[in-house]
């Protein structure tokens with residue numbers, strides 16, 4: 001429902017489209033922005049435009065990248081035979097923080113969620129299967145979130161990969177069930193990775 005007019009309402013509407021921002025928060029942030037010094041507001045607008053222009057997705061693993069490949073895919077010291085499958089780029093950051101993992105990643109872009117119309121075709125699963133032969137991958141670590149959608153995604157992938165000549169593992173429990181990887185502390189996630197089991 002439009003409460004304000006013109007640019008103020010446009011700002012409230014756009015902010016309200018952001019994840020986790022309800023109508024009240026959108027109004028609060030809009031008025032905060034309106035009260036900012038012009039330079040501060042322009043800096044914020046500028047970094048949004050700059051990020052949109054300069055950041056893209058790695059052609060191999062779909063992590064964020066500022067070139068054709070992300071920094072991790074470009075790093076020859078990483079073990080290219082192990083791939084850690086995660087839902088989102090922020091999960092890459094969570095696993096990297098553990099300093100326990102030296103392989104590469106594959107970012108699915110979400111998890112299976114039939115109620116929201118997200119099936120295998122909406123995720124980057126085909127791209128993962130294509131990488132397995134091409135990159136001589138010997139282990140796939142299923143590192144999706146320990147919630148309903150993440151578990152369903154891990155089970156689906158385990159089934160699709162079961163006949164291939166590679167090790168498929170799932171991170172150990174220890175990451176709080178129902179939670180998101182990004183909220184697990186480094187030590188817990190590090191142990192979950194170390195204690196991964198074949199599925």
Ligand SMILES: [Zn+2]
Pocket residue numbers: 058059060061062063069070071072073074
């Ligand atoms: Zn990459």
